[in-house]
Structures are given as structure tokens and as C-alpha cells.
Amino acid sequence: MTTVKTPRPVPDAASLRPETRLIHSGILRSQFGENAETLYLTQSFVYDTAEQSAARFKGEDDGFIYSRFSNPTVAMFEERIRAVEGAEACRATATGMAAVTASMLCFLKAGDHVVAAHALFGSCRYVIEELLPRYGIKTTLIEGTDLKAWENAVRPETKAFFLESPTNPTLEILDIAAISKIAKKAKALLIVDNVFATPMLQSPLALGADIVCYSATKHIDGQGRCLGGAILASEQFVKDHLHTFMRQTGPSMSPFNAWVLLKGIETLQIRVEKAQDNALKVADWLAGKPKLKKVIYPFRKDHPQYELAKKQMRGGSTLLSFEVEGERAGAFRFANALRLIRISNNLGDVKSLIVHPGTTTHQRFTPEARAEMGIGEGLLRLSVGLEHVDDLIEDLSRGLAAV
Numbered sequence: 427m428t429t430v431k432t433p434r435p436v437p438d439a440a441s442l443r444p445e446t447r448l449i450h451s452g453i454l455r456s457q458f459g460e461n462a463e464t465l466y467l468t469q470s471f472v473y474d475t476a477e478q479s480a481a482r483f484k485g486e487d488d489g490f491i492y493s494r495f496s497n498p499t500v501a502m503f504e505e506r507i508r509a510v511e512g513a514e515a516c517r518a519t520a521t522g523m524a525a526v527t528a529s530m531l532c533f534l535k536a537g538d539h540v541v542a543a544h545a546l547f548g549s550c551r552y553v554i555e556e557l558l559p560r561y562g563i564k565t566t567l568i569e570g571t572d573l574k575a576w577e578n579a580v581r582p583e584t585k586a587f588f589l590e591s592p593t594n595p596t597l598e599i600l601d602i603a604a605i606s607k608i609a610k611k612a613k614a615l616l617i618v619d620n621v622f623a624t625p626m627l628q629s630p631l632a633l634g635a636d637i638v639c640y641s642a643t644k645h646i647d648g649q650g651r652c653l654g655g656a657i658l659a660s661e662q663f664v665k666d667h668l669h670t671f672m673r674q675t676g677p678s679m680s681p682f683n684a685w686v687l688l689k690g691i692e693t694l695q696i697r698v699e700k701a702q703d704n705a706l707k708v709a710d711w712l713a714g715k716p717k718l719k720k721v722i723y724p725f726r727k728d729h730p731q732y733e734l735a736k737k738q739m740r741g742g743s744t745l746l747s748f749e750v751e752g753e754r755a756g757a758f759r760f761a762n763a764l765r766l767i768r769i770s771n772n773l774g775d776v777k778s779l780i781v782h783p784g785t786t787t788h789q790r791f792t793p794e795a796r797a798e799m800g801i802g803e804g805l806l807r808l809s810v811g812l813e814h815v816d817d818l819i820e821d822l823s824r825g826l827a828a829v
């Protein structure tokens with residue numbers, strides 16, 4: 427049997443450009459020298475001796491123990507995301523929501539206080555508004571675009587700021603650099619859910635954030651297959667808080683999902699580039715159409731935070747939202763008339779997907795809370811995929827005709 431005993435080392439990620447890191451970072455080649463990443467579908471690992479198992483549990487022997495703690499395929503995924511983001515450390519999670527929840531529960535305790543922007547993905551709002559207070563962690567929701575509101579919400583016991591930018595589904599842009607300064611002054615950690623921007627279009631850590639969360643389910647897979655998430659932070663944060671929390675509570679990513687997601691990451695740059703190009707063209711085409719009240723896209727000049735979006739993002743995202751005349755009935759007629767673009771609450775897929783947030787992702791809120799977040803009854807969110815833009819425009823024409 428031919429085996430490669432000493433695989434040639436991959437260059438250090440720091441010396442590689444982001445596109446190359448997406449493809450080469452973190453590969454752990456086995457003795458067989460395989461090209462594609464290996465799927466280590468195993469629950470546990472075996473030891474040569476009882477002494478070795480003891481040393482490994484003590485952290486004195488570098489190796490794998492059990493896949494709830496770590497696994498070589500998951501480690502490849504973590505190292506690749508870490509290298510692309512330029513973070514010190516990464517931990518993979520089962521879903522994006524596991525990442526968001528673990529990023530806070532791993533270090534917050536009763537008596538602490540969290541400030542968060544009120545415009546959040548529905549499940550993130552549940553964690554902030556309902557879950558954390560159940561364990562004695564107080565939370566304050568504010569208008570995230572108002573820097574004074576962040577300052578005013580700070581209390582002596584404030585330990586974390588949480589935000590997403592662009593927000594889901596209204597694509598508001600929050601000033602990450604300015605908010606991070608307020609967080610630092612308050613000695614609070616700034617956690618950014620960077621799902622809408624992706625690592626390709628926005629680097630929150632470089633803007634001053636302390637922790638970044640991803641739903642890898644979205645653009646990182648990008649092909650609608652596996653759920654996953656990631657938390658990026660300093661080595662110190664992982665050592666002091668996240669490592670033990672993940673190991674003992676078990677929101678870990680499965681090796682199979684890590685293996686699928688690793689293949690997704692390889693094409694992330696090229697997919698996001700094309701999809702955001704399509705999104706801008708679609709937004710420009712929709713803008714000003716008589717049956718639409720407004721079109722929201724961060725890289726259009728009519729976006730309220732256009733200058734800020736241009737400053738902190740490298741592209742306007744692969745999503746856009748628009749408000750249809752005729753309230754909910756108008757929005758439903760639009761969505762039901764589409765033939766190519768499918769109705770789905772997922773996003774970041776190669777297939778374009780449309781959703782009515784008011785009755786799906788944000789349905790559990792009161793109409794007043796939705797209105798506060800800017801989610802009107804006529805609002806539709808479109809996740810733009812890789813189809814030919816003219817086919818998308820033809821399909822959207824069907825929607826418009828039906829309103």
C-alpha cells in the first residue's frame with residue numbers, strides 16, 4: 427500500500443489571498459495524500475495506551491478525543507473559516523442559532539446586561555428578548571442605527587452588545603466601527619452576526635468587533651444542503667469561555683456537515699460576487715416600478731445608509747427587500763405569480779428565494795413590533811442567486827403584473 431508519510435506543508439494562511447485561503451487553508455491530509463478533504467465520520471478516537479488517553483484528557487497530548495469536543499473534518503472547516511476571517515480562533519456549531527446562543531451563554535451570567543439592536547432575525551430576537559432574561563440576564567433593545575441609543579443603554583453591568591448588519595430583512599446598515607468604540611468604552615464585547623454580509627463583503631473583526639457569528643447554512647454552504655454555524659473570536663475568549671461551554675453542552679457541528687460545508691467554502695467568493703452583482707441589477711430594475719413603494723439595497727444611492735455601507739462593506743449583499751402596494755395581499759400575489767424564484771425562508775442559495783417576513787421569519791412579533799423593525803405587510807425579501815439576471819427580471823415582471 428502506497429502512503430505519503432510526510433505530506434508537503436501548505437503555505438501559511440497569512441501569506442495567501444482570501445480566494446486562495448478559501449480553497450487551501452486548514453487541509454489535514456492523511457497518510458494517503460488525498461486531494462479532497464477527508465470525511466472523518468467517527469464519534470470517538472482510540473489511544474495507544476491508557477497513559478495516552480489520560481494525557482489527552484489532561485490536555486498534555488495533542489490529539490482528538492471525541493467528536494463533541496473536536497474532529498479532524500470539523501477542525502478543517504474551523505481553520506478555513508478562521509483563515510478567511512483573519513480571526514485568532516474559530517469554533518464550528520451545529521447551526522447559526524447555536525453559534526449566536528453559544529457566543530452569549532458561554533460567558534454571560536445572571537445579573538449581566540446585554541444591549542442589542544431591535545432589528546434582528548426572529549430567532550436572534552427570541553434569544554435576546556426571551557431566553558437570556560429567563561436566566562437573569564437583562565437585555566435592552568434599541569434602534570441600532572442611533573449611536574446615542576447605544577451609549578444611553580449602557581449600564582455598569584453591561585457585558586455585551588449584539589447586532590447584525592445588514593439587518594434581516596430590512597437591510598439597515600449599523601456602524602460597526604462606531605458601535606465597537608462605545609462597546610470598548612463600556613468594557614462590553616461586541617458580537618456581530620455577519621450572515622447577510624458574508625466573510626467576503628464585510629470583516630467585523632477589522633472594524634472592531636470582538637466576536638463574529640455565522641450561519642454557515644446560508645452562503646457558506648450556498649447550495650441548500652447542510653446546517654452549520656461558526657463563532658470567531660480571540661484565542662483568549664475561546665480558552666476562557668467557549669471551549670469548555672462547547673465541550674460540555676454539545677452544540678457541535680457534525681463531521682458530515684463540516685465536510686459538505688468545506689466544499690461550499692471553496693466557491694464562496696465567486697458565488698457571492700456573482701449573486702451580489704445580480705442583486706444590484708435586480709434592485710436597479712425594480713426601483714421606481716409603479717407597484718412598489720420602495721426598494722431597499724445597501725449599495726443603491728437611495729439607501730439611507732449608502733455612505734456607511736460603502737465604507738464598511740465590499741459589496742451590497744446578495745439580498746434585497748422591497749415593499750409592494752396592496753399590503754399583505756399584494757405581496758402574496760407577487761410571490762405566488764413567480765415561477766423561477768421559489769418561496770422559501772432560506773437565503774444565500776444559488777437558487778433565488780423570496781419570502782414574506784411578516785408571516786414567516788418575523789411572524790411571532792406583534793404588528794407594532796414588526797412596524798418598529800420596518801417590516802411592513804407588503805415587504806418581501808429576495809435572496810438573489812446565480813441565475814441569469816434576465817431570467818430573474820422576467821420572473822419578477824410576472825410578480826409585478828400580478829400585484
Ligand SMILES: Cc1ncc(COP(=O)(O)O)c(C=O)c1O
Nearest residue numbers: 521522523547594621641643654
Ligand atoms: C441573520 C441570521 N442569523 C442567524 C440565522 C440562523 O441560522 P441557522 O438557520 O443556521 O440556525 C439566520 C437564519 O436565517 C439569519 O438570517
